[in-house]
Amino acid sequence: MKTRLVHWFKFSSPQNFYFLAGRMWPWFATLAAILMAVGLWISFFVAPTDAQQGQGYRIIFVHVPASQMSMFIYIVMAAWAGLGLAFNTRLSSMMASALAPTGALFALLSLVTGALWGKPMWGAWWVWDARLTSELILLFLYLGFLALQSSIDDPRRADKACAVLALVGVVNVPIIYFSVKWWNTLHQGASVSLTAAPSMAVPMLWGMLIMVFAFWMYTIAAALARVRNIILDRERHTEWVKHAVE
Amino acid sequence: MVCGLAPIETGEIRWNEAPIQSQRDAYQQDLCYLGHLNALQESMTVSENLRFITALGGSKVDQDQINGVLSRFGVGGRSNQLVRHLSQGQKRRVALARLALSPARLWILDEPFVAMDEAGIKMLADLIATHLTDGGLAVLTSHQQVPIGAVPAQVLELRA
Amino acid sequence: MTQQGLEKVGLTTVMLTILRREVALAMRQKGEVLTPLVFFVVIASLFPLGVGPESALLLRMAPGVLWVSALLAAMLSLQRLFATDYADGSLEQMALSATPLGLLVAAKALSHFLLSGLPLVLMAPVLGLQFGLDGRSLGILMLSLLIGTPTLSLIGSIGAALTLGVRGAGVLLSLLVLPLYIPILIFGAGAVEADLAGLGASGHLSLLAALLVLSLFFAPLATTAALRISLE
Numbered sequence: 001m002k003t004r005l006v007h008w009f010k011f012s013s014p015q016n017f018y019f020l021a022g023r024m025w026p027w028f029a030t031l032a033a034i035l036m037a038v039g040l041w042i043s044f045f046v047a048p049t050d051a052q053q054g055q056g057y058r059i060i061f062v063h064v065p066a067s068q069m070s071m072f073i074y075i076v077m078a079a080w081a082g083l084g085l086a087f088n089t090r091l092s093s094m095m096a097s098a099l100a101p102t103g104a105l106f107a108l109l110s111l112v113t114g115a116l117w118g119k120p121m122w123g124a125w126w127v128w129d130a131r132l133t134s135e136l137i138l139l140f141l142y143l144g145f146l147a148l149q150s151s152i153d154d155p156r157r158a159d160k161a162c163a164v165l166a167l168v169g170v171v172n173v174p175i176i177y178f179s180v181k182w183w184n185t186l187h188q189g190a191s192v193s194l195t196a197a198p199s200m201a202v203p204m205l206w207g208m209l210i211m212v213f214a215f216w217m218y219t220i221a222a223a224l225a226r227v228r229n230i231i232l233d234r235e236r237h238t239e240w241v242k243h244a245v246e
Numbered sequence: 247m248v249c250g251l252a253p254i255e256t257g258e259i260r261w262n263e264a265p266i267q268s269q270r271d272a273y274q275q276d277l278c279y280l281g282h283l284n285a286l287q288e289s290m291t292v293s294e295n296l297r298f299i300t301a302l303g304g305s306k307v308d309q310d311q312i313n314g315v316l317s318r319f320g321v322g323g324r325s326n327q328l329v330r331h332l333s334q335g336q337k338r339r340v341a342l343a344r345l346a347l348s349p350a351r352l353w354i355l356d357e358p359f360v361a362m363d364e365a366g367i368k369m370l371a372d373l374i375a376t377h378l379t380d381g382g383l384a385v386l387t388s389h390q391q392v393p394i395g396a397v398p399a400q401v402l403e404l405r406a
Numbered sequence: 407m408t409q410q411g412l413e414k415v416g417l418t419t420v421m422l423t424i425l426r427r428e429v430a431l432a433m434r435q436k437g438e439v440l441t442p443l444v445f446f447v448v449i450a451s452l453f454p455l456g457v458g459p460e461s462a463l464l465l466r467m468a469p470g471v472l473w474v475s476a477l478l479a480a481m482l483s484l485q486r487l488f489a490t491d492y493a494d495g496s497l498e499q500m501a502l503s504a505t506p507l508g509l510l511v512a513a514k515a516l517s518h519f520l521l522s523g524l525p526l527v528l529m530a531p532v533l534g535l536q537f538g539l540d541g542r543s544l545g546i547l548m549l550s551l552l553i554g555t556p557t558l559s560l561i562g563s564i565g566a567a568l569t570l571g572v573r574g575a576g577v578l579l580s581l582l583v584l585p586l587y588i589p590i591l592i593f594g595a596g597a598v599e600a601d602l603a604g605l606g607a608s609g610h611l612s613l614l615a616a617l618l619v620l621s622l623f624f625a626p627l628a629t630t631a632a633l634r635i636s637l638e
Contacts, residue, residue, distance in 0.1 A: 250502075301419065
């Protein structure tokens with residue numbers, strides 16, 4: 001038992017994790033590609049045409065998973081950053097930094113697909129409903145994290161400062177979401193809401209689930225690949241990196 | 247690092263038999279730090295600055311005590327002057343005055359003899375010596391020979 | 407003679423000393439206190455210039471516009487909160503002093519409120535009149551700002567501590583802090599709107615107060631952590 005634990009702990013060193021991640025990420029990427037292909041096929045060909053919304057609604061198969069992922073990634077990112085702050089482990093903070101761009105990407109994707117959905121539905125490229133607005137604010141939080149990271153030169157200080165920011169953000173996200181919902185219901189009687197998705201037929205649910213998993217796999221693959229680059233960059237003065245790179 | 251501001255890479259620092267991280271407040275009560283920066287607000291007077299810093303340390307000091315300690319360091323008449331009107335050397339002396347007013351047992355001084363004239367160096371040396379004979383502790387860094395008299399000291403030479 | 411007989415003081419005295427010091431410093435550099443106030447007036451005046459002087463529209467816009475302008479003006483002076491102390495070494499002394507840093511930070515945030523938030527509260531009715539708000543609404547506006555601006559100072563101090571000594575700190579500070587300000591804006595402006603619509607502002611005001619209490623407890627913690635990181 002003890003040797004097993006010791007075995008896992010060795011991966012908390014950037015050097016060992018680098019090689020582990022190198023072996024792992026292609027699997028996740030392949031899985032992501034397969035799932036995405038299946039998910040998109042379901043969403044385009046298998047799911048029935050909606051009576052009210054026609055073909056346009058199919059974009060929710062990307063929009064909803066993207067929003068969920070952007071939220072989920074923020075929480076995971078904050079968790080990794082918090083671990084890095086509490087236990088002073090470099091790899092945890094590197095994981096947080098690796099996740100941030102992917103999270104921001106999903107937030108952006110969610111906003112764009114939301115707009116693409118909104119246009120045929122309500123004739124407007126943007127509606128200020130609670131979900132989309134909260135998503136926009138989440139994107140701002142991601143951008144703030146990335147901006148803070150890039151403005152601080154010392155990587156350890158950047159890691160810790162971003163960790164504080166991410167933790168403050170994670171605490172604030174429920175408050176922000178609540179206040180935006182409140183704002184929305186007060187200002188619009190008949191709420192124009194993108195959450196009013198067509199009632200889900202079974203194939204649609206499957207399609208959505210598969211897309212969510214596809215995005216998860218993509219996220220893990222992207223984060224692992226990105227963290228390898230971060231490790232190389234941060235540890236570039238060490239011997240093993242010099243050997244690995246040549 | 248000794249002050250507890252920067253994280254420790256290896257080993258630990260102990261005060262009163264316990265690591266400093268676990269007793270931050272108590273440690274800081276006993277600590278007085280003097281670094282490169284004087285920690286003096288330019289737009290406030292000398293007295294105001296001293297009053298503020300001693301208050302941070304949890305003590306109150308009255309004007310007589312301030313005047314007394316300032317004249318000890320040769321900046322006696324300047325208690326109501328704005329710090330920005332003092333010369334570098336005079337500002338350093340005011341920083342020394344702060345040290346003298348502090349009830350802390352441990353003094354951590356980062357290159358305290360830099361930017362001081364001969365008289366100032368003697369004053370600081372005397373101050374440290376008195377502190378030590380009163381039972382205090384002083385940790386200091388210096389690039390030059392430290393002229394503190396016959397007091398037992400541990401000297402660590404660090405080479406880059 | 408180094409151990410002078412100095413009287414001990416309690417923590418409240420220390421906090422009051424900080425407040426007095428901040429106010430004294432500000433009085434000696436009055437420009438720094440007045441600039442955000444002038445900024446407030448200028449921004450609020452830009453909106454009618456942008457959308458036209460039609461009084462119904464201005465009345466409708468007033469709570470939001472005034473709150474956004476106040477928010478931006480309060481944010482303007484955040485950078486100075488720790489910067490000067492950091493530069494001359496006072497911040498280091500504060501971090502090393504016998505007084506817990508969390509309390510010092512809270513005192514600083516409170517002084518920021520007194521020096522930038524409170525003037526905004528007092529200035530707001532003047533601007534509100536320009537937008538056609540009546541007496542009762544002006545009162546609610548002032549109350550919402552009174553409860554909201556300390557929260558802005560507290561949350562803003564986290565941003566100020568994180569960006570201490572960083573390149574481009576001013577704009578970065580705004581980017582970090584503005585998303586966190588959004589709930590305060592929503593409830594603050596919402597209070598006045600709710601009152602105008604006849605729904606009563608008490609719900610919004612209590613939520614504002616709740617945010618204030620929450621930030622009073624948690625913001626100094628985050629700010630202290632951020633300060634220690636910046637001082638390393």
